[in-house]
Amino acid sequence: MADSGSPERVLIAFHQEMPASMEEHIRSKFSNAEVTIHIALPGVPIPAEVYQNATILVTFIHLPELKDAKNIKLIHTLSAGLDHLLYHPILRDTQIPISTSSGIHGPPIAEWTVMNWLVSSRKYTQSYEAQKAHVWEKQVAYMQGMHDQVGKKVGILGYGSIGRQIARVSQALGMTVHAYTASPRETPESRRDTGYIVPGTGDPDGSIPASWHHGLDRESVRSFLALGLDHLVISLPLTPQTTGLLGAEEFAILSENCHHHATKPYLTNISRGKVIDQKALIEALNSGMLGGAALDVTDPEPLPADDALWDTPKVQISPHISSLGMEYFPRSLDILKLNMGRMTKGEPLVNAYYRGKGY
Amino acid sequence: MADSGSPERVLIAFHQEMPASMEEHIRSKFSNAEVTIHIALPGVPIPAEVYQNATILVTFIHLPELKDAKNIKLIHTLSAGLDHLLYHPILRDTQIPISTSSGIHGPPIAEWTVMNWLVSSRKYTQSYEAQKAHVWEKQVAYMQGMHDQVGKKVGILGYGSIGRQIARVSQALGMTVHAYTASPRETPESRRDTGYIVPGTGDPDGSIPASWHHGLDRESVRSFLALGLDHLVISLPLTPQTTGLLGAEEFAILSENCHHHATKPYLTNISRGKVIDQKALIEALNSGMLGGAALDVTDPEPLPADDALWDTPKVQISPHISSLGMEYFPRSLDILKLNMGRMTKGEPLVNAYYRGKGY
Numbered sequence: 001m002a003d004s005g006s007p008e009r010v011l012i013a014f015h016q017e018m019p020a021s022m023e024e025h026i027r028s029k030f031s032n033a034e035v036t037i038h039i040a041l042p043g044v045p046i047p048a049e050v051y052q053n054a055t056i057l058v059t060f061i062h063l064p065e066l067k068d069a070k071n072i073k074l075i076h077t078l079s080a081g082l083d084h085l086l087y088h089p090i091l092r093d094t095q096i097p098i099s100t101s102s103g104i105h106g107p108p109i110a111e112w113t114v115m116n117w118l119v120s121s122r123k124y125t126q127s128y129e130a131q132k133a134h135v136w137e138k139q140v141a142y143m144q145g146m147h148d149q150v151g152k153k154v155g156i157l158g159y160g161s162i163g164r165q166i167a168r169v170s171q172a173l174g175m176t177v178h179a180y181t182a183s184p185r186e187t188p189e190s191r192r193d194t195g196y197i198v199p200g201t202g203d204p205d206g207s208i209p210a211s212w213h214h215g216l217d218r219e220s221v222r223s224f225l226a227l228g229l230d231h232l233v234i235s236l237p238l239t240p241q242t243t244g245l246l247g248a249e250e251f252a253i254l255s256e257n258c259h260h261h262a263t264k265p266y267l268t269n270i271s272r273g274k275v276i277d278q279k280a281l282i283e284a285l286n287s288g289m290l291g292g293a294a295l296d297v298t299d300p301e302p303l304p305a306d307d308a309l310w311d312t313p314k315v316q317i318s319p320h321i322s323s324l325g326m327e328y329f330p331r332s333l334d335i336l337k338l339n340m341g342r343m344t345k346g347e348p349l350v351n352a353y354y355r356g357k358g359y
Numbered sequence: 360m361a362d363s364g365s366p367e368r369v370l371i372a373f374h375q376e377m378p379a380s381m382e383e384h385i386r387s388k389f390s391n392a393e394v395t396i397h398i399a400l401p402g403v404p405i406p407a408e409v410y411q412n413a414t415i416l417v418t419f420i421h422l423p424e425l426k427d428a429k430n431i432k433l434i435h436t437l438s439a440g441l442d443h444l445l446y447h448p449i450l451r452d453t454q455i456p457i458s459t460s461s462g463i464h465g466p467p468i469a470e471w472t473v474m475n476w477l478v479s480s481r482k483y484t485q486s487y488e489a490q491k492a493h494v495w496e497k498q499v500a501y502m503q504g505m506h507d508q509v510g511k512k513v514g515i516l517g518y519g520s521i522g523r524q525i526a527r528v529s530q531a532l533g534m535t536v537h538a539y540t541a542s543p544r545e546t547p548e549s550r551r552d553t554g555y556i557v558p559g560t561g562d563p564d565g566s567i568p569a570s571w572h573h574g575l576d577r578e579s580v581r582s583f584l585a586l587g588l589d590h591l592v593i594s595l596p597l598t599p600q601t602t603g604l605l606g607a608e609e610f611a612i613l614s615e616n617c618h619h620h621a622t623k624p625y626l627t628n629i630s631r632g633k634v635i636d637q638k639a640l641i642e643a644l645n646s647g648m649l650g651g652a653a654l655d656v657t658d659p660e661p662l663p664a665d666d667a668l669w670d671t672p673k674v675q676i677s678p679h680i681s682s683l684g685m686e687y688f689p690r691s692l693d694i695l696k697l698n699m700g701r702m703t704k705g706e707p708l709v710n711a712y713y714r715g716k717g718y
Contacts, residue, residue, distance in 0.1 A: 107533060108507050114473070118473065118474035119474060119483060124474060127678065128675070131669060131675070134670075135664070136661030136662050137678050139678065139680055142683055143683060145685070147684050148466045148467050149470065169528065169531045171531065172530065172531035173466070173469075201533045261380075261685060301495065305493040311493075319498065320498065326504070326506045326620060
């Protein structure tokens with residue numbers, strides 16, 4: 001993409017100090033390019049000449065003015081989506097190719113999900129508290145209600161890269177997977193994952209689900225919830241249609257149709273807090289209609305200290321951290337590296353953002 | 360096996376009170392047999408006439424005298440092994456077919472193992488403590504050191520039904536599996552799991568490991584530990600050869616050869632405490648040579664309240680509960696049911712105990 005002989009000039013715009021090891025990692029990954037790492041702390045704009053020099057821009061939130069983007073041939077975002085940048089002139093008024101980091105969230109969020117399931121079903125916090133107290137408890141203290149995931153049915157609302165990695169681990173645990181998508185996926189082709197996939201993970205062909213379901217209307221969702229699910233995982237984007245999608249009636253449908261020998265349905269939310277009617281969730285957990293919930297997202301965030309959700313029985317809350325990890329940045333740059341190679345060869349980009357599609 | 364028309368008389372000898380739901384489950388599972396459930400509390404022998412009436416005996420620890428075993432055509436043990444019964448006349452001096460519950464421990468122990476890995480790598484207890492304090496922490500509080508399992512190498516010492524289910528979940532997480540067995544497994548046939556397998560779990564064909572290793576000597580184990588493992592799982596039986604198998608030098612070999620970007624090797628022990636030199640383990644964790652340990656077994660058990668192990672950094676202890684769960688008893692009886700069918704048809708038993716083999 002650069003003239004032969006002239007190396008790419010990669011500008012990495014980052015919003016906080018970067019560990020030296022990360023900087024080293026980046027420079028060795030792009031050893032054929034000139035790499036500039038620019039730390040732009042909140043409120044401090046990136047100087048025009050820094051943008052002007054770049055041929056490739058890597059960014060979370062920073063974009064140049066149109067006049068400073070003349071040399072930029074590719075923009076790679078460190079986020080999975082572009083919602084926060086949709087109205088920027090670079091997106092609206094240029095055709096500069098853009099790729100996203102969609103796909104890299106599967107492994108960490110799937111691990112967070114399965115960890116929470118097991119912590120709940122295997123009474124982890126009981127042994128954790130006993131260890132703190134130096135108490136070796138009798139086995140009988142663990143017998144009541146401890147159970148495993150074999151034969152459980154998990155329903156995944158939103159079968160993207162995250163849902164697919166959850167499906168992969170679920171299947172290994174001996175579970176059955178049921179997928180729900182907005183649009184129908186009736187052909188093998190339509191069931192494929194066409195975005196970036198972390199090697200050795202996910203469900204590239206969409207071969208894991210025992211059944212596929214779809215729809216944008218509440219009735220379709222409710223029939224899905226009536227499948228007899230032991231787990232419901234919410235990995236949908238927040239849209240006007242998904243806001244408040246799951247409330248008292250949906251929890252009742254889930255509960256009435258679940259016939260597991262040990263527990264009522266367990267809900268996992270890794271999407272956005274507002275997809276759930278949180279007051280109804282608290283009631284469903286208090287009443288025992290639901291068997292537990294893992295929530296990495298709440299409504300609002302941060303969750304106020306006096307919110308009833310904190311002490312609701314069988315709820316496990318974490319502060320929107322399920323996608324974090326040391327692998328995040330290196331994986332995102334793997335996508336960029338792949339795309340730099342593809343551009344050189346004139347091939348289509350992985351995770352290309354198509355203007356006008358709206359996400 | 361019974362004369363045509365006369366139902367089997369199944370005696371279930373159990374050592375503690377049984378929930379009504381379990382009794383119901385048993386009676387419906389063996390609805391064609393006459394089922395007697397005999398609760399023999401500690402120190403109270405089972406009356407001779409109870410044994411004399413049975414054609415099939417299901418037991419953990421109780422066995423009849425020879426003279427009371429005349430009608431018994433099959434004994435099924437609720438434990439995986441028979442170490443505790445080896446010298447009983449029924450084993451030494453009769454040919455009554457015996458089957459074990461080997462194979463049913465895979466799912467719960469694999470879940471316990473993976474749960475501990477993820478709790479450690481994803482900082483679960485930090486969010487648990489923050490939730491108790493009603494504190495929504497900033498993301499930056501989680502960034503340091505949080506990482507995932509993709510690309511990690513797990514070495515499994517003892518590739519039986521438990522190791523195989525750990526392998527299955529590890530592979531789904533994106534990890535590479537290396538298997539270690541006492542005897543060589545060079546042919547596809549020798550790599551198969553020939554015992555009972557919980558449907559939908561395990562590695563029936565032995566196709567998951569990227570490499571196989573074997574040996575009974577310390578040098579072979581040490582070469583295995585030098586593979587660059589991020590996880591070492593101990594699922595060996597305790598024998599004179601495995602007692603104290605892993606000590607200071609072995610931990611050093613593990614540590615020196617591990618080159619993960621985030622952490623030093625993590626040790627999981629689901630075997631017996633005495634396989635490890637526990638003092639050396641404490642030192643290896645204190646010095647940072649090892650990155651963490653999950654221990655369901657210790658030396659001794661119960662672990663005394665003043666033992667240094669309780670507060671050793673990055674150790675997660677549970678009181679020998681990893682195999683427990685509501686599925687234990689029903690799964691064991693699945694094996695019996697399978698074998699009752701096989702005996703009727705004259706087929707070889709699943710999980711048959713061969714006298715003279717010693718385990």
